Amino acid sequence: MSQPEILLSVTGLHKAYGDHEVLKGIDLEVRRGEVVVLIGPSGSGKTTVLRSLNGLETPDAGILRFAGGPDADFSAGVSQSTRFAVRDRSGMVFQHHNLFPHMTVLENVIEGPVRVQKRPKAEAIADAERLLARVGLADKRDAYPHRLSGGQQQRVGIVRALALKPSLLLFDEPTSALDPELVGEVLKVIQELAAEGWTMVVVTHELQFARQVADEVVFMDGGAVVERGDPERLFAAPQHERTKRFLDRILRPLD
Secondary structure (H helix, E strand, O other): OOOOOEEEEEEEEEEEEOOEEEEEEEEEEEEOOOEEEEEOOOOOOHHHHHHHHOOOOOOOEEEEEEOOOOEEEHHHOOOHHHHHHHHHOEEEEOOOOOOOOOOOHHHHHHHHHHHHOOOOHHHHHHHHHHHHHHOOOHHHOOOOHHHOOHHHHHHHHHHHHHHOOOOEEEEEOOOOOOOHHHHHHHHHHHHHHHHOOOOEEEEOOOHHHHHHHOOEEEEEEOOEEEEEEOHHHHHHOOOOHHHHHHHHHHHOOOO
């Protein structure tokens, strides 16, 4: 059985802020329908990778290729139109929701499709209502963000990303800002999206979730990929000592 098509290929991604090198030559492949989970300590460069894939950061060097385009060679310089084309291929769910507080839930969801993608408003509203019902928020379409729980706000953030009809979903620590009792409702939505075949790159510290949902786990440290592999193999028998130390610290039961 042949493997699915490579949707996204990243080669030699570098990024520095002044003298601080954040990414040190990241290589990554994401196949259609695959869930790739990035794990590692804070400051390891995981979020910078996501922001580069979404066009929110401009790497100093490296090549990013999407199946069907665009190709972006950051070493040669990338035009604004190419950066926008990169951003159009993905939808990003942020750590802190980032909903517009002065807009209702529905207005937040249709903002991108209508204003950026220039889709008919009636079509965008119909899509938004369908997606909100899908995550159990149909009755919140006219509510403002401050009237929602953190978990509800994050589910709206997921709907907002889905409404753009992206080929790739990016999640940056989607549960880290939530109260513990709200984490499960957000992870459940992401698991359902994975089961439906969405292609995703997820940054998370929820390692049990990563074990359950990931096709590949990538461990990063110090701006580099240290180890990658099938979650069962990587969690049970990491090959690199740095990976082992990280997992021992995170997974070790409390004394």
